[in-house]
Amino acid sequence: MDELYDQLRAAVAQAPPTRIDVDDLILADRRRRQHRAWALSGSGVAVAVIALTSTLVAGPYRDSREPTAHTGPSLCAQLNASAGGSVPPFERYGSAPPFPSEQPAAAVVRLTVALRTALSVNLPRGLTVDSGVPGCPLPQLSYEGTVRRYLYRVPLKLSRGGDHGDLVVSVEPALGAVPACRLMLDSTEDCSTDQLPDGTQMALNTEVDPAAGTSRRSVMVGRPDGTMVGVDLAQRSASVDELLLSMDQLVAIGRWPGLTLYP
């Protein structure tokens, strides 16, 4: 039926421009694969942690006839990279921005070592750092990947004399520039951004609100390699001078060489 043949072609002759962006489709699929890989990795890590915790708490199986000397189990996770090397679970697509190819289990170990070094070098003497985990005072990053974020994070308790503060360090892929300062609505917040010659971008923020009794000092460091490091200190009822860490110290932690997702 030639008439129908012609009419069908005529009906679609004036097609409007398409809304389909092939690059968007590719990017969306890449994200889906990454999330699935992270979810699988996260599940594997969770299973390993549960198994390890069970073993540590209950103790390994021993024959009751075997004489043993009881040694108290340590609840701190061992900082040993898993054997077998890291197999990149994520696929890379052409010109798309790079995503970490390191296994989260291995990255946790590497980043934790770097963070402990950064803290020992940059924190002032007399400041006590505690992870808040009973029996395990040393800071240790944990992988907190979700469908929306790929994040390593650790909350820490700081104290010196009678002053206490909460420090949160986070490491994640930079999905854009560091956030710009918001429009100042009041005088409690002091915000600035900076760009260093090596390409590092920083957003520096200090906020002291006597009315609310909250004080906060934070820095977001966008490293040239695509890693975003956040260092956030929060204290109650502290003036600017009473904050436990200076901005320079926060920046030094955020720029510590080992805190990168792309070693």
Next chain:
Amino acid sequence: MPVDVEGYRDYVSARLEPLRRTAYLLCGDWHTADDLVSAALVKLLRHWSRVSVMDNPDAYVRRTLLRVWLDERRRPWRREAAWAEVPDRPLAAGATEGAADRLTILALLAELPPRRRAVLVLRYFCDLSVEETAQELGCTPGTVKSQSARGIEAMRARLAPTPDRVEEVRNDG
């Protein structure tokens, strides 16, 4: 296994417009057509390493598009509303004649049951043979022939001049 993204991009660039047009004839709306094609292309990308080595990747994509469209139609919010008015007769010749013809053929297609519509689009727009159409729709060649015949018959009946029109022509003469 790494995906050959460049190969995928090249393939999609070459086939995007024919796919959009096919989808448009199936659903009758360009926005929905883009949605359907996007969904089909996402599925294609997930299986691209396997599809790219097939003898006929086009058949796979078309099948996927058909399934996406049929699945979408089953969803309550996508249930198709009949066209408000199908023109009973060809409009007067003029600048809008092409648009009127286009709307008419789309309206007539929309009146057909989905699989019958798919048969006509595959046969007369995608230029598939009876056997190829049967393969893509997962039915027998006999079914394709019968569906095709009924679809054409229905459209021909709707396109034929009405008695009023004939009468008018006679009076004019």
